Amino acid sequence: MTVLLTARQMRDAEQAAFASGAATGAELMERAGEGVVSALLNSWGELAVVPSRAIILCGPGNNGGDGFVIARLLARRGWAVRVFLLGQADGLPPDARLNHDRWCTMGDVRRLPFDTPPQPEGPSGVVVDALFGTGLTRGLGPEVAGVLESLEAQGFEGWYRVAVDLPSGLCADSGRRITAEDGTTAAFRADLTVSFHAAKLGHYLDEGAEFCGALAVADIGLSPEATPELVRLVQAPALPLGKRGGHKFDHGHALVLSGGFGRTGAARLAARAALRVGAGLVTLGVPGAAQMEVAAQITALMMRRIEAADDLAQMLEDRRLNALCLGPGLGADRARELVPAALAAGRATVLDADALSAFSDAPDALFSALHPGCVLTPHGGEFARLFPDLSARLSGPARRGPAVSRVDMVRAAAARAGCTVLLKGPDTVIAAPDGDAAVHAAVYERATPWLATAGAGDVLAGLICGLMARGVDPWRAAQTATFLHVEAARHHGPGLIAEDLPEALPAVLRGLGA
Numbered sequence: 037m038t039v040l041l042t043a044r045q046m047r048d049a050e051q052a053a054f055a056s057g058a059a060t061g062a063e064l065m066e067r068a069g070e071g072v073v074s075a076l077l078n079s080w081g082e083l084a085v086v087p088s089r090a091i092i093l094c095g096p097g098n099n100g101g102d103g104f105v106i107a108r109l110l111a112r113r114g115w116a117v118r119v120f121l122l123g124q125a126d127g128l129p130p131d132a133r134l135n136h137d138r139w140c141t142m143g144d145v146r147r148l149p150f151d152t153p154p155q156p157e158g159p160s161g162v163v164v165d166a167l168f169g170t171g172l173t174r175g176l177g178p179e180v181a182g183v184l185e186s187l188e189a190q191g192f193e194g195w196y197r198v199a200v201d202l203p204s205g206l207c208a209d210s211g212r213r214i215t216a217e218d219g220t221t222a223a224f225r226a227d228l229t230v231s232f233h234a235a236k237l238g239h240y241l242d243e244g245a246e247f248c249g250a251l252a253v254a255d256i257g258l259s260p261e262a263t264p265e266l267v268r269l270v271q272a273p274a275l276p277l278g279k280r281g282g283h284k285f286d287h288g289h290a291l292v293l294s295g296g297f298g299r300t301g302a303a304r305l306a307a308r309a310a311l312r313v314g315a316g317l318v319t320l321g322v323p324g325a326a327q328m329e330v331a332a333q334i335t336a337l338m339m340r341r342i343e344a345a346d347d348l349a350q351m352l353e354d355r356r357l358n359a360l361c362l363g364p365g366l367g368a369d370r371a372r373e374l375v376p377a378a379l380a381a382g383r384a385t386v387l388d389a390d391a392l393s394a395f396s397d398a399p400d401a402l403f404s405a406l407h408p409g410c411v412l413t414p415h416g417g418e419f420a421r422l423f424p425d426l427s428a429r430l431s432g433p434a435r436r437g438p439a440v441s442r443v444d445m446v447r448a449a450a451a452r453a454g455c456t457v458l459l460k461g462p463d464t465v466i467a468a469p470d471g472d473a474a475v476h477a478a479v480y481e482r483a484t485p486w487l488a489t490a491g492a493g494d495v496l497a498g499l500i501c502g503l504m505a506r507g508v509d510p511w512r513a514a515q516t517a518t519f520l521h522v523e524a525a526r527h528h529g530p531g532l533i534a535e536d537l538p539e540a541l542p543a544v545l546r547g548l549g550a
């Protein structure tokens with residue numbers, strides 16, 4: 037299991053190592069510096085062959101201490117290294133001071149802000165940001181912002197930018213830039229970020245990946261900590277996705293409620309995804325006026341007329357209908373009519389799109405009807421309509437580090453709703469009412485910007501519904517569906533439209549051994 041840590045959890049892991057005698061601070065700092073050097077040599081092979089140049093910006097804490105280790109290790113490899121320190125050596129914490137003093141036997145330390153900004157002095161090299169890491173408590177003030185700006189102004193064409201642990205200015209817990217007192221939000225923009233022990237939430241959430249560039253995590257010999265608050269990074273599903281015999285009814289029967297005439301496409305997309313992901317049967321619940329339209333478009337999918345809440349309640353007397361999806365293209369009036377009847381039936385239920393927005397005037401009425409078998413799949417706008425107070429905490433400036441994160445807010449939303457909540461985006465966050473949380477990141481090597489296409493969300497809702505029809509619980513269904521959704525987008529590649537996603541699933545499932 038890959039976990040994402042907060043700054044506090046990282047400090048706890050470090051303290052546990054000190055307390056058990058497993059490592060000292062100086063040993064961890066040495067390994068951190070070694071980790072950065074080997075990651076940058078691995079990333080850019082030419083730097084491993086011929087000694088190059090480095091400009092290293094060290095901050096007033098232990099992130100700066102890592103910078104002094106890196107300076108020493110690169111200088112030993114024959115690199116030309118220039119080191120700059122923000123603040124006074126006297127103010128450095130003990131391990132950073134030790135490494136400062138060791139570096140001072142090999143080279144000098146100039147002060148920050150620059151008296152004169154350094155010139156590239158060569159066609160290639162590395163600028164290392166060791167200003168702030170997990171200890172960032174406030175935004176980069178004009179002094180540090182000015183340092184970053186003057187480096188940018190020099191161009192440094194052909195040079196690589198490496199952030200130690202985190203790009204300075206970025207919050208470890210939220211991936212948001214911290215806003216300074218003057219309202220600015222400066223941050224180092226890296227090509228490579230090298231973190232230690234485990235990735236932090238901020239590497240994946242919000243603006244994190246954009247500022248980190250690429251991400252490497254160096255092992256510094258800390259043991260994994262198992263605490264209940266840990267957030268996992270969603271990876272390939274552990275559950276068996278293949279069908280192992282049985283009748284079609286053994287694989288569940290999903291019901292997707294469609295909107296009216298001219299608005300049935302979204303529900304058809306969701307239904308097709310539910311069928312492709314392995315639900316035994318999938319039926320579309322369609323109002324009379326749209327039946328001709330739907331009938332002309334479907335083959336393996338089935339259709340039943342559902343006009344009003346009574347029709348739905350009657351249909352759900354058939355216990356074999358075990359998973360529902362409401363929202364895609366449903367329309368607000370139809371959502372207000374059908375959602376209460378659907379929730380009263382107590383089936384595994386996905387609520388998306390209109391099934392969420394229709395309750396923006398009375399979210400509490402929706403929350404009181406939800407049950408643990410439900411999954412809500414809002415995008416940012418729908419989340420703001422149902423949870424305006426939580427959304428506002430994310431949209432305002434983050435003035436202190438660590439800042440409130442999408443994980444904090446989705447956890448709060450899941451607790452309020454009493455069911456699984458999945459907030460969509462390149463950094464999808466999934467939380468369960470008991471506080472479990474997971475991040476699914478379509479960033480770095482799994483980036484799929486072409487998923488930002490109309491109807492992609494409808495397919496995701498259908499995938500969750502189909503998996504729940506197969507008996508997967510809401511928490512695992514939400515994670516597995518999100519993973520399959522992005523894998524389908526990766527398999528297809530650019531040019532993707534929502535219709536392509538269900539069609540890419542067979543290859544994805546085969547690739548996962550289904």
Ligand SMILES: NC(=O)C1=CN([C@@H]2O[C@H](COP(=O)(O)OP(=O)(O)OC[C@H]3O[C@@H](n4cnc5c(N)ncnc54)[C@H](O)[C@@H]3O)[C@@H](O)[C@H]2O)[C@@H](O)CC1
Nearest residue numbers: 050064065068097098099168169170171172173174175201
């Ligand atoms: N926790 C661990 O297990 C390890 C930590 N290491 C390094 O230690 C770092 C954390 O060290 P620290 O806790 O000392 O924190 P940092 O070095 O990130 O920064 C803390 C210092 O910066 C000051 N500060 C914070 N925000 C500021 C701002 N906007 N402007 C000016 N000053 C600001 C603080 O007052 C404090 O003096 C990690 O990011 C990592 O690089 C590594 O050496 C390896 C092991």
Ligand SMILES: Nc1ncnc2c1ncn2[C@@H]1O[C@H](COP(=O)(O)OP(=O)(O)O)[C@@H](O)[C@H]1O
Nearest residue numbers: 415460461462478485487488490491492493494
């Ligand atoms: N830049 C992106 N990278 C990866 N996934 C994305 C990106 N933008 C959107 N997505 C995903 O695409 C889907 C879009 O859903 P949604 O916003 O509901 O759109 P729609 O209502 O048109 O279906 C979500 O699953 C979301 O996580």
Ligand SMILES: [K+]
Nearest residue numbers: 165168200202
């Ligand atoms: K840094």
